[in-house]
Amino acid sequence: MSLAELIDQPEFGHHESPRHQTRRVLLLGNDDRVLLAVARGLGRNGISVDVAWCDPDSPALKSQYVHAFHSVVPYSPHDDQWLDGLHRLVKQYDYDLVIPCNDYAVVPLQLEREKLDPDTHWYLINDDAFQVAFDKAKTSRVASELGINVPRECEITDADVRSGFSNREFSLPDRRSLRFPVYVKPRSSITASDVTNKRSAQRVDSPDALAEYLIHEFPHDGVLIQESFSGVGIGVEILAHQGKVLMQIQHQRLRETIDGGSTYRETIAELPELTEATRKLVQHLNYTGVGMFEFRYNRETGDWVFLEINARFWGSLPLAIAAKANFPFALYELLVKGQTNFHTNHTIGVRCRNLINDLRAFRHQKAEEFDLENLLFGKDYLDFYAPDDWRPQLATLVHFARSVLGKFTRRIGFSV
Known part of the structure; x- marks a missing residue:
């Protein structure tokens, strides 16, 4: 069997009839990193994870923690076929919880919340928080009114x-x-x-x-x-309930992409002023759920500004999982079991990178060093790799190799 054939074997597809022999969650979204991190966070705690509304070729679907992939009609504002498909799925499997994992899934469910099946447990934030967090101008105005520094x-x-x-x-x-x-x-x-x-x-x-x-x-x-504000990007990641922060972890960006995302990050000791700014926003919004609050922090001057709220699971979630801050499982415990006491003992100084994107960022930004030793000696975690779940990372490498080979072949074709 070839390497590609090994990767292309699905790790899912067990569509047994409903339930309810195990705890079960449905994830919706098309962000591979987030889907994979949430699936691992839940699956390692014995929760069966199904996925829909994602690319059927997503490397996240290679994870041993993804039980089944379901093809569901994508969202359209013009008809309710997507809603009918979702309702059929959730009624068939009677999920404990349905979690939209990125904006592609969050926005439709939030906007159409009145149409959603009331007997299904959907993870949604309150509408006032949604209106603020998903509008950057409103977010900035609210932060200013609370006395929080903004650019x-x-x-x-x-x-x-x-x-x-x-x-x-x-x-x-x-x-x-x-x-x-x-x-x-x-x-x-x-x-x-x-x-x-x-x-x-x-x-x-x-x-x-x-x-x-x-x-x-x-x-x-x-x-x-x-x-522009001179400083390092800081993320304050939280789980909150009714305006009170229950879990928190902070990280800094070590390398960023041209479009402002991060490819390499590290967990850091708490910066109290950023903790307090986050607390004010969470309390004001009466926030319940997970989120990442973005800041810029100048370590030389101590100056900082608040930028925006990611009112959902965030792209650097694999770092939190690696640092033993399991936000997906904590969210499940909060929403399904009503648990509100979480004792976090996450690790500071943990580093995690998106390998392929970090290589691209390193090439474009001409960084002085790539921290190659950390990578080669296993000191860094990777977004898609885990010792107990290696197929997703291998899938991303195979996809990358095919992409490079395709570009090389096309160049040869043009030159002939």
């Missing part, structure tokens, strides 16, 4: 664009000019009208470039423009 920023609306920017002057609310570079952030990463199109922040280096962006790429719901 120098301004909001641009459709009316502003229609009035024109011929003078190329952009001002803050107090009429001070913006200092470039700035980051232009759509108010929401995705919209209900197109949940497959993720809208990312863009770095803009001059007033002319900003004007061109606003003229040619302006989203209909407006943008938030924030000045």
Whole structure:
């Protein structure tokens, strides 16, 4: 049997009739890292995990902790076929909990919450928290009202664009000019009208470039423009119940991608000022669930700013799992069993990287060192690899090799 054939063998597909011999959860979403981390966090604690609304070729589906993959009609704002399919699935298997794992799944369920089967336990945050957390402009306004530091920023609306920017002057609310570079952030990463199109922040280096962006790429719901802040990216990851933080872990980014994501991260000792800012937001939103609160922190000056809320499971979740902060299982215990006392004893100094994306980031950013020793001697954890669950990482490597080979073959073809 070839390596590719070994990888392509499914680790799932046991569609036994319902239930209820085991505890069972349905995961929804198309973020491979998050699906895999949540599945591992639950599966290692004896919870059977099914997955839907993801790519059938996702490496996460190779995990031994994914019991079954279900093909369900994707969300559409124009009809309810997706809803009918989901309802048939949840009624057949009587899940303890249905967890949307990224924006692709979170936004439809939150917006259509009144249509969801009331007899099924759906993980949703309260609507007020959703309206704030999934709108970057509202998030920033709330943080400012709570006395939390935010970057120098301004909001641009459709009316502003229609009035024109011929003078190329952009001002803050107090009429001070913006200092470039700035980051232009759509108010929401995705919209209900197109949940497959993720809208990312863009770095803009001059007033002319900003004007061109606003003229040619302006989203209909407006943008938030924030000045760049010198510092390291810090994530405060939490589980909360009714506005009270029950679990917390903090990490810093060691390497970032061009679009602002992280490929290499490390758990750190608590920064009290960021803990307090997070607590204020959680309390104000009466938040129940998991989330990651993003900050920038300047270690030389001690200055910091709050950036945004990821009101769902976050992309660097594999780091938390590696550091023994099992947020997926804790969420299950909270929502299904009502457990609110969690004794976290996570490890500081744990590092975890997304191997393929980190190689790409290292190449583009020309970092002075890749921490190769940590990688070769097994000191770092990997997003997709675990000793008890190696197939997902192997699947990503095979996919990467096929991609490189395909590009090489095409180049040869063009040169002939």
